Amino acid sequence: MEINHSIEQKIIAYRRHFHANPELGWLEYSTAAFIAEELLNLGFEVKRGHEVMQVDNLMGLPAEQDNQLAFEKAEKIFGPEKMQAFANNSTAVAGILNCGEGPRVAIRVDMDALPITESNSRDHFPNQAGFASESRGIMHACGHDAHMAIGLGLAHYLAKYASQLKGNYILLFQPAEEGVRGAASIVKSGFLKDVDYLLAAHLWSNMPLSKVVCSQNGTAATDKLDVTFYGKAAHAGICPEKGNNAILAAANTILGLHEIQFTGEGLRRVNVGRIEGGTARNIIADGAKLEIELRADSQTGENELLEKLESIVKASAHKQGCSFEIKKVGEASAACGDNSLAIQIRDEAMNMNYFTDVILSDKQNRGSEDFTSLMKDLQARGGKASFIGVGASMYGKNLEHHTPDFDIAEAALNPTVALFFNLIKRLSRSHL
Structure with a gap:
């Protein structure tokens, strides 16, 4: 992928915007509306709320008072008309780019933050650079801010190079990954029922920069x-x-x-x-x-x-x-990625100048991940999926996830976008 430095700077700006404006699971109203606007401006068909997810019987909903405050805050920014589709915790959003006959590829991106008060240490990079959380007691402490930035960065590249692609591409921004609550609503909706390939990436603050695990298979049910x-x-x-x-x-x-x-x-x-x-x-x-x-x-x-x-x-x-x-x-669910897809991811990672430690798969315990429910559902219908792990440690520091001083190296953002885009081009060519 030819590096576009303008898009690269946008990706970093996206990450910092999301980090400064975190929202908890099922309350990602401003986040979802912002993403929808960006996708529309890039020419994507945008699906919102009940068009992406089943809104009945959502698990682990927040208190109604918290829900009302978050929704009213978003309404003041984006207006009632744009927020209507996201009402009542319907905070999923997806961008679809149709490039003709070819594979249907979906990239899942998680959106929610955690109920953690961010560190006020001078050594904490978001404080130094002026993008620390503006919502007391809420913080992006697991990299979802970076994941959203990667998703929107990929949207820019897909839109720019759409004429070179064949297939249907979906950027799915999923709510409520923390507490593994949101994926079930998308599974029940059947939104991904025709997808051939499903991917997601997780940046890890305790994994060295330039390392990638093409299929993380240690996630627990x-x-x-x-x-x-x-x-x-x-x-x-x-x-x-x-x-x-x-x-x-x-x-x-x-x-x-x-x-x-x-x-x-x-x-x-x-x-x-x-x-x-x-x-x-x-x-x-x-x-x-x-x-x-x-x-x-x-x-x-x-x-x-x-x-x-x-x-x-x-x-x-x-x-x-x-x-x-x-x-x-x-x-x-517990689920394992498809080895044949992991091999293609490995080949693309090894063709890049960035990744120096490329692992095909591992079974390291990294907790649980909502993506596995989407993965397992897709595989049951004959599709292929993989959950990718990308190293993003800060200057060699092993900062732990879900902690007040969590941070990721922004140097990992653009290479992850490039890996996704190069893989999409590969999958597109394979169907010609």
Whole structure:
């Protein structure tokens, strides 16, 4: 790909704009509207909201007050008419470029930020360069700002060189990746049902610059669950026996979950990340809630964990005479990329002057990723998919994701765009 320095600077500007203006999952109203405007200006057909996703039964929705504030903020910037399609958490947006007969290729881009307060250290590059988060308590701490910049940078190159391509190209900007909530809505909509190839890239702050993993296959299946116990209040000093202690039910569940003995090979993870319950120290608690996640490196292992959780919750509630509710607020599949597609990605990466450490595939544990649900759904219909990992460490620093001082090297942005574009050209030629 011929480097266009004007587009390269736009990519960096996009990244800094998104970093300064982060929005949480299902609240990406201003982000989605901004992306839609950019895609329209580049000549893409733009699909919004319910045209891309199924809007019923979304998982892990934010509080209504937070939703209203975020939507009203976006309305003031973009106007009610442009925001109408994104209302009620319908924040997916896609750009489609039709270049005639050929492959249908989709690139998935995640959009949401995290509830983290960004570092105010002078050594933190976004502070030095003046693009740190302007929303207190919210931060792009996983690289989604960079991913969106890469997506829009790719849009510029696709639009500029459309005459050289054959096929149909979709840039899919997905909401609510954190908590693995958003992909399910797109799977249910069938928006990608005719796609031949599906790709996504993740920049890693703890992976060296110029390294690329063409197929990351270590992402775990996961379930995010809210478990609520319903008990009966009573005076803790006079007649505790007349109550049903929801906190005790929750506590026994925590102990039971963390005492699970894993059998067989593979990764298994159980964590209770948050507990709340009760009203006062002298009242038997009539309510308690646990926020839990399960992970396993196979769907079979994940299903086993879920069965064990349900059994432990039921037994703990029964012991205290409580009722309970288990609500799923996020989920993702375990999936592996297609080796034949990974080989093509490897070949293109090796043809570039930038990447010096090219890995075909690995199974390193990098947590869970919403993209796998899209991948698995597409593969079940005969399509091919791959999840690419790109090194973006800052000057050799291994900054961890989901932390206040997270940052990525902007030097990784344009090469990732180039890798996508070169692969698209390769796929386009293969169908001639």
